[in-house]
Amino acid sequence: MRLGLMAVPVAFFAAFFAYPVAAIVGRGLKADGVWRFGRIGEVLADPDIRDVLWFTTWQALASTGLTLLIALPAAYVFARLDFPGKQLLRAVITVPFVLPTVVVGTAYLALLGRGGLLDELWGVRLDTTVWAILLAHVFFNYAVVVRTVGGLWSQLDPRQEEAARVLGAGRFAAWRRVTLPALVPAVAAAALMVFLFTFTSFGVVQILGGPAYSTLEVEIYRQTAQFLDLPTAAVLTLVQFVAVGAILAVHAWTVRRRESALKLVDAAQTARRPRGAGQWALLGGVLATVVLLILVPLGVLVERSLSGPGGSGFGLGYYRALQSAGAGGGTFLVPPLEAVWNSLEYALAATAIALVVGGLAAAALTRRAGRLVRGFDALLMLPLGVSAVTVGFGFLITLDRPPLDLRTSWILVPLAQALVGVPFVVRTMLPVLRAVDARLREAAAVLGASPLRAWREVDLPMVRRALLVAAGFAFAVSLGEFGATVFIARPDNPTLPVAVARLLGRAGDLNYGQAMALSTILMVVCAVALLVLERMRPDRTGSGEF
Amino acid sequence: MLRLDGATVRFGKRAVLDSVDLEVADHEIVCVLGPSGSGKSTLLRVVAGLQAADAGRVLLDGRDQRGVPVHRRGVGLMFQDHQLFPQRDVGGNVAFGLRMRGAAKAEQVRRVGELLDMVGLPGAGRRAISTLSGGEQQRVALARALAPEPKLLMLDEPLGQLDRGLRERLVVELRQLFGRLGTTVLAVTHDQGEAFALADRVVVMREGRIAQTGTPLEVWQRPASEFVARFLGFDNVVAATVSGEAADTVWGKVPVPAGTAQGEARLLVRPAGVRLVPSEDGLPCVVTGRTFRGHHVALLLRPAGAPLLEAECALRDAPEVGAEVGAAFAAEEVVVLGAAD
Numbered sequence: 001m002r003l004g005l006m007a008v009p010v011a012f013f014a015a016f017f018a019y020p021v022a023a024i025v026g027r028g029l030k031a032d033g034v035w036r037f038g039r040i041g042e043v044l045a046d047p048d049i050r051d052v053l054w055f056t057t058w059q060a061l062a063s064t065g066l067t068l069l070i071a072l073p074a075a076y077v078f079a080r081l082d083f084p085g086k087q088l089l090r091a092v093i094t095v096p097f098v099l100p101t102v103v104v105g106t107a108y109l110a111l112l113g114r115g116g117l118l119d120e121l122w123g124v125r126l127d128t129t130v131w132a133i134l135l136a137h138v139f140f141n142y143a144v145v146v147r148t149v150g151g152l153w154s155q156l157d158p159r160q161e162e163a164a165r166v167l168g169a170g171r172f173a174a175w176r177r178v179t180l181p182a183l184v185p186a187v188a189a190a191a192l193m194v195f196l197f198t199f200t201s202f203g204v205v206q207i208l209g210g211p212a213y214s215t216l217e218v219e220i221y222r223q224t225a226q227f228l229d230l231p232t233a234a235v236l237t238l239v240q241f242v243a244v245g246a247i248l249a250v251h252a253w254t255v256r257r258r259e260s261a262l263k264l265v266d267a268a269q270t271a272r273r274p275r276g277a278g279q280w281a282l283l284g285g286v287l288a289t290v291v292l293l294i295l296v297p298l299g300v301l302v303e304r305s306l307s308g309p310g311g312s313g314f315g316l317g318y319y320r321a322l323q324s325a326g327a328g329g330g331t332f333l334v335p336p337l338e339a340v341w342n343s344l345e346y347a348l349a350a351t352a353i354a355l356v357v358g359g360l361a362a363a364a365l366t367r368r369a370g371r372l373v374r375g376f377d378a379l380l381m382l383p384l385g386v387s388a389v390t391v392g393f394g395f396l397i398t399l400d401r402p403p404l405d406l407r408t409s410w411i412l413v414p415l416a417q418a419l420v421g422v423p424f425v426v427r428t429m430l431p432v433l434r435a436v437d438a439r440l441r442e443a444a445a446v447l448g449a450s451p452l453r454a455w456r457e458v459d460l461p462m463v464r465r466a467l468l469v470a471a472g473f474a475f476a477v478s479l480g481e482f483g484a485t486v487f488i489a490r491p492d493n494p495t496l497p498v499a500v501a502r503l504l505g506r507a508g509d510l511n512y513g514q515a516m517a518l519s520t521i522l523m524v525v526c527a528v529a530l531l532v533l534e535r536m537r538p539d540r541t542g543s544g545e546f
Numbered sequence: 547m548l549r550l551d552g553a554t555v556r557f558g559k560r561a562v563l564d565s566v567d568l569e570v571a572d573h574e575i576v577c578v579l580g581p582s583g584s585g586k587s588t589l590l591r592v593v594a595g596l597q598a599a600d601a602g603r604v605l606l607d608g609r610d611q612r613g614v615p616v617h618r619r620g621v622g623l624m625f626q627d628h629q630l631f632p633q634r635d636v637g638g639n640v641a642f643g644l645r646m647r648g649a650a651k652a653e654q655v656r657r658v659g660e661l662l663d664m665v666g667l668p669g670a671g672r673r674a675i676s677t678l679s680g681g682e683q684q685r686v687a688l689a690r691a692l693a694p695e696p697k698l699l700m701l702d703e704p705l706g707q708l709d710r711g712l713r714e715r716l717v718v719e720l721r722q723l724f725g726r727l728g729t730t731v732l733a734v735t736h737d738q739g740e741a742f743a744l745a746d747r748v749v750v751m752r753e754g755r756i757a758q759t760g761t762p763l764e765v766w767q768r769p770a771s772e773f774v775a776r777f778l779g780f781d782n783v784v785a786a787t788v789s790g791e792a793a794d795t796v797w798g799k800v801p802v803p804a805g806t807a808q809g810e811a812r813l814l815v816r817p818a819g820v821r822l823v824p825s826e827d828g829l830p831c832v833v834t835g836r837t838f839r840g841h842h843v844a845l846l847l848r849p850a851g852a853p854l855l856e857a858e859c860a861l862r863d864a865p866e867v868g869a870e871v872g873a874a875f876a877a878e879e880v881v882v883l884g885a886a887d
Contacts, residue, residue, distance in 0.1 A: 442596050443629040445616035448646035448694060453617075457642070461633040 020394025028234020358425025388483025819879020
């Protein structure tokens with residue numbers, strides 16, 4: 001039964017992940033049919049490569065720490081406080097996560113760089129410092145921590161903390177001894193995700209870091225696309241693979257030690273209106289953070305998309321230009337606006353694939369036992385850490401001949417996007433699925449429900465919320481996926497991020513403005529999609545939140 | 547209806563269920579009684595198919611249940627902590643088994659109404675589970691288990707978490723209800739009062755084995771072993787050498803029923819069989835404890851140089867703590883216990 005559930009995810013990862021990545025690595029390390037492992041030592045001995053490794057690691061650590069520091073209070077606010085506009089705010093903080101990394105980088109460049117907002121106002125420039133990278137990473141990953149930790153936090157029974165208070169624990173001690181241990185798996189999962197994203201950061205670093213700062217992923221891209229040095233790229237891919245594998249192993253170990261069946265309650269019953277100066281101050285601080293960190297960069301983005309060419313006045317000129325193919329100066333075969341529909345179709349297909357594959361995997365992992373299943377748990381996280389550039393390039397060189405000739409199939413792009421969506425689905429579903437009391441399933445079985453029916457009747461209603469959140473994440477990362485898609489999207493069917501990158505890569509105000517306009521459209525599409533999702537969420541307290 | 551042949555379950559090296567043979571006839575109410583950890587709940591889980599037996603067979607209506615999944619066994623199980631589905635209302639919980647059988651909507655509504663009336667919660671169908679008290683949850687769980695009309699209904703500590711008054715009332719109601727419906731019931735409990743009040747037949751378990759089987763009266767009157775006697779709350783158990791119609795014990799000569807096997811034995815003297823006499827006419831004791839039990843008083847007596855002795859007497863005859871009394875024994879309240887212990 002358990003093996004049956006795992007068959008689909010295993011086959012999926014074998015065909016669309018292991019095989020392409022292995023093919024790329026093989027191509028890089030094999031010369032004339034002979035493995036050349038000596039290359040690994042040579043590449044690693046290079047001082048430039050060592051600098052890249054060191055920078056990749058410490059900036060990822062710093063980004064993760066900074067994100068947790070800034071986002072954990074927000075997780076509390078979203079879980080435990082009830083205030084007008086909460087759903088809207090929740091959607092707002094999720095928008096950055098789905099923006100293409102290239103756009104995030106550009107938005108921060110417009111804010112912190114030469115001629116940017118801070119430069120205009122105070123003459124401050126941060127684009128040559130690591131602070132720009134760190135802030136952009138926080139911008140990007142804020143929602144990961146808030147949604148992952150806050151989602152679980154909102155379902156923890158506050159009476160557990162009350163029980164501790166009655167037993168003599170102070171307010172902080174009760175939180176530290178009761179709530180914190182229950183949150184640790186979620187915090188660890190969120191921190192791991194942030195670390196993986198920032199460790200493999202690509203677009204943000206390339207734009208804001210300039211030539212001074214380079215992560216592994218940027219280096220892999222340079223070696224592959226600019227220098228055509230496939231052997232070095234293969235070695236770096238392997239290094240990233242090993243590093244990510246090690247991180248995942250440590251994570252799996254800590255999570256396995258801490259994760260336990262939690263007492264979950266309806267999230268709608270745990271939030272209260274803010275009381276006392278402390279809670280109001282916290283809410284105010286979180287709102288201020290969201291404004292400064294998220295709304296200001298996005299505002300600058302919108303402002304640039306609306307400004308006329310050469311900075312003359314405001315207008316919809318850039319948006320109009322998106323409707324014709326020729327306006328990009330031959331950049332596109334089709335009007336850039338069509339990228340919106342391409343992206344939506346691809347992302348929906350990718351979400352469906354990710355939900356099926358990730359859902360089956362999570363269901364199989366729920367009844368955890370044995371070494372095999374535990375290994376599977378870690379395996380599912382690998383696509384997050386493996387170079388997207390490698391995966392995309394691997395798709396091109398492996399899925400072009402029978403039995404898997406997908407070169408001309410539209411499904412190629414959703415498959416690559418689903419690969420990064422599955423880990424989100426599993427990570428979101430698993431903590432909630434594992435917290436469902438197994439005896440409820442037994443009660444259903446005794447009453448005549450087959451295992452599948454019991455899952456549908458018992459687990460599904462309880463995890464519907466998590467499922468929606470997972471779908472949202474999968475949709476979002478599919479929509480924003482860039483590293484792999486850029487290699488495999490066909491020229492006449494570009495996705496939004498690919499179109500934006502193409503426009504940004506060309507000189508001229510018109511192209512820059514169109515890129516800003518297209519990014520704004522992507523942002524709006526994501527915001528609308530997320531708002532719909534937030535409204536669909538079963539919420540017994542009903543309306544009145546807006 | 548139900549037959550277990552040498553059913554065995556091992557967790558690691560420990561046998562939680564050790565070749566248990568058990569039969570439950572149609573319309574019979576059997577109660578498995580034992581301390582926690584004696585394997586009672588595992589027994590139910592094996593019958594339901596929630597736990598695979600390492601050895602032995604489970605037969606329902608004469609058919610071996612090996613390989614039959616839980617949902618096809620047609621048994622009902624009421625869980626110790628109810629396990630009501632929190633996301634469904636009362637009616638949704640009760641209707642669950644009917645839906646699984648594909649009953650028509652109208653039939654479901656009718657049965658849910660009937661069952662809620664029967665368990666004393668008329669019109670509660672739309673209430674949320676979280677608004678129910680412990681006793682109400684109990685009733686909903688019972689209605690849910692009864693709804694699909696299982697051929698065998700199993701109850702795990704059915705009244706365990708309820709307060710005493712409710713428990714005593716419910717146990718009578720349950721027995722009447724099962725009698726009226728003709729339900730075959732296998733219940734487990736650690737509470738002897740519950741078992742005796744509910745069951746046609748009581749099965750006492752110890753460490754995965756059956757220690758004794760019989761009607762409540764048989765088990766109460768003639769505990770088969772020292773374990774059963776002590777589990778039922780009898781502590782006057784003593785080593786004895788039987789010769790003729792009396793036995794030598796540390797408490798002196800104790801009369802035994804006629805026809806008792808001669809030689810070494812363990813004796814149980816029920817507290818009711820310890821009569822108070824003037825101290826020179828019996829075993830001299832000092833009263834060290836006196837507990838009011840409603841219709842009688844339980845006394846704790848300390849004989850010189852021998853284990854404590856429990857006695858019972860009417861309130862007006864009860865001596866004060868510290869009084870010196872004599873203890874004499876009545877043969878009809880003396881039970882010779884089996885050696886198998």
